[in-house]
Amino acid sequence: MLARRVEKTGQSSTMQIAARAFALKEQGIDIINFNIGEPDFPTPEYIKKAAIRAINDNQTKYTTNSGIYNLRKAICEKLLHENHVQYHPEEILVTNGAKQAVYNAVLASVDDGDEVIIPAPYWPSFPEMVRIACGKPVFIEGGLDNGFKISARQLEKAITSKTKAFSLNNPCNPTGAVYSRQELSILADILIRNKVNIISDEIYEKLVFDDFKYTCIASISEKVKNNTIIVNGASKAFAMTGWRLGYAAGPAEWIKAMDMIQSHSTSAASTISQFATLTALQEPQKIVMEMVAEFQKRRDYMVKRLKRIKGINCSVPQGAFYLFPEISFFFGKSYNGFKINNSVNFVECLLEEAKTAMVPGSGFGMEGYVRISYANSMDNLEKGMDNIENVLSKLA
Numbered sequence: 001m002l003a004r005r006v007e008k009t010g011q012s013s014t015m016q017i018a019a020r021a022f023a024l025k026e027q028g029i030d031i032i033n034f035n036i037g038e039p040d041f042p043t044p045e046y047i048k049k050a051a052i053r054a055i056n057d058n059q060t061k062y063t064t065n066s067g068i069y070n071l072r073k074a075i076c077e078k079l080l081h082e083n084h085v086q087y088h089p090e091e092i093l094v095t096n097g098a099k100q101a102v103y104n105a106v107l108a109s110v111d112d113g114d115e116v117i118i119p120a121p122y123w124p125s126f127p128e129m130v131r132i133a134c135g136k137p138v139f140i141e142g143g144l145d146n147g148f149k150i151s152a153r154q155l156e157k158a159i160t161s162k163t164k165a166f167s168l169n170n171p172c173n174p175t176g177a178v179y180s181r182q183e184l185s186i187l188a189d190i191l192i193r194n195k196v197n198i199i200s201d202e203i204y205e206k207l208v209f210d211d212f213k214y215t216c217i218a219s220i221s222e223k224v225k226n227n228t229i230i231v232n233g234a235s236k237a238f239a240m241t242g243w244r245l246g247y248a249a250g251p252a253e254w255i256k257a258m259d260m261i262q263s264h265s266t267s268a269a270s271t272i273s274q275f276a277t278l279t280a281l282q283e284p285q286k287i288v289m290e291m292v293a294e295f296q297k298r299r300d301y302m303v304k305r306l307k308r309i310k311g312i313n314c315s316v317p318q319g320a321f322y323l324f325p326e327i328s329f330f331f332g333k334s335y336n337g338f339k340i341n342n343s344v345n346f347v348e349c350l351l352e353e354a355k356t357a358m359v360p361g362s363g364f365g366m367e368g369y370v371r372i373s374y375a376n377s378m379d380n381l382e383k384g385m386d387n388i389e390n391v392l393s394k395l396a
């Protein structure tokens, strides 16, 4: 009864663990969530007020499918001033979350059998979207030694006559890795030379640490810009995950095709969320800076705690709110009926025994690792790390 594409598509591993953690919580068990993919801060008051104002002003009807003009204009201004890349409103599509922007970009550009290169570890939805579009994900692994970034040589080797697109996630979920301008220039050069389109998911753009200077890949050159869809949105920067507001910027033809696809599925993003995001983009970003400073503090704390545990190998990422430590040292060990042979066993054991939820690396295409989110209060980070340290010390 179901379509073949369903068989080819996997469920998100982040969702599976979240479901188990949720079930334990429903039983009254206090679970510490290190598996969260969203800022723990509330949406700032001035953004909430803008939404309430929109409702009171009766801005509650459909908008044009591509999004209200003033929002698209504000997105252009943001891209120009922050990312040094010039777009016009007809080159912008407002979407129902950044996820839909990626999905539209894939559906509008990937044909049956087309290959899409995806650096691993990856956000699980990238390969699944490619599969839904009947394309073929091709993975390149960026190892811990290289801060989980891929090299020019790896990229060059992965490109074939069927390569249609390259999926970049910068900063990266699940590793927090961020590519520098120089690294991006080298990769972009190879992609442009081989006529490979770029889908650049920049949803964690604002969350960079240590005064890292963020580069949007489309700002490298006009040629790169002409072959790139930038994906971004309000979710992570403004703690607005539930508002479902993302956007894509790119060549008019590609954006028009994505607009058409969206018009036959969800139509425009929520009108209220569009007005709220307009305010978010136009107001000073002091609150965002405060959130970033807090994330950096938590990152430092978590890295320090993880490095203290024998057998855990952890890099210091410069972006997002995730750590991706190596945990394969514990494979072959057991505790209280749990035998750990892979990252799923590791996560299951720590969920039940340390009451701490994280996500297995295998779900992100890399076995031997787990993703830890530090989008949680300092109290919970401390408590979770105490629990983890305690259980891991008993594994034998």
Ligand SMILES: Cc1ncc(COP(=O)(O)O)c(C=O)c1O
Residues within 6 Å of the ligand: 037, 096, 097, 098, 099, 100, 123, 169, 173, 201, 203, 233, 234, 235, 236, 241, 244, 245, 246
């Ligand atoms: C890399 C990446 N892209 C996109 C999204 C989805 O963003 P949105 O909630 O705006 O759809 C996420 C959410 O976790 C993500 O990690």
